[in-house]
Structures are given as structure tokens and as C-alpha cells.
Amino acid sequence: MVEKLSDTDIHARLRDLPGWSLQDGKLTREFHFANFVDAFGFMTRAAMVAEKSNHHPEWFNVYNKVKVQLTTHEAKGISERDFALAATMDELAP
Numbered sequence: 001m002v003e004k005l006s007d008t009d010i011h012a013r014l015r016d017l018p019g020w021s022l023q024d025g026k027l028t029r030e031f032h033f034a035n036f037v038d039a040f041g042f043m044t045r046a047a048m049v050a051e052k053s054n055h056h057p058e059w060f061n062v063y064n065k066v067k068v069q070l071t072t073h074e075a076k077g078i079s080e081r082d083f084a085l086a087a088t089m090d091e092l093a094p
């Protein structure tokens with residue numbers, strides 16, 4: 001069973017993820033791309049990683065923007081899995 005992290009841990013870990021913040025109790029970041037195709041390409045790459053890790057984002061795309069929110073449903077909070085996916089998403093975004 002994956003454990004949810006404490007608020008203290010979450011805020012400490014967020015310092016290593018500039019661009020991400022805590023909104024609605026979820027790790028949140030808005031990615032901006034040059035155009036829709038770049039945005040959708042990012043979502044495609046991220047979707048493959050999410051599926052492989054069985055850990056899926058909540059996200060919203062309008063044109064060149066992708067808003068991502070991460071939380072772990074099984075833990076009813078934010079877990080290590082969310083930080084791992086956030087870091088990977090940062091690597092996938094140019």
C-alpha cells in the first residue's frame with residue numbers, strides 16, 4: 001500500500017521541483033509549448049510513462065497549454081509516485 005506524504009515532506013520536496021506547486025491538495029504545474037502539436041506530443045510521451053508506471057495524471061489541455069495535477073488515489077493524498085511522475089514530466093517537456 002503506497003503511503004501519503006506529510007505536508008512537511010511535500011513542501012520540502014517541492015523545493016526540488018520548481019514550476020510545481022500545491023493546488024487543491026495536488027501537485028500542480030502548467031506547461032506551455034510553442035503550439036498544439038508540441039503540447040500533444042508531450043502528453044503522448046507522458047501518457048506512455050504513466051501507463052508503464054500505472055500512475056496517471058489529471059490533466060487539461062487547451063491549445064499549447066497543459067495543466068497537470070498529480071495525486072495518488074490509493075493513498076488519498078500525495079505520494080512518492082506523484083513526485084516521480086512530476087520529475088519525469090519535467091524531463092519530457094523541452
Ligand SMILES: C[C@H](O)[C@H](O)[C@H]1CNC2=NC(N)=NC(=O)C2=N1
Pocket residue numbers: 054055056057070071072073074075
Ligand atoms: C487499478 C489501477 O491499477 C489503479 O487504479 C491505479 C491506476 N492509476 C493511478 N493513478 C493515480 N494517480 N493514482 C492511483 O492511485 C492510481 N491507481
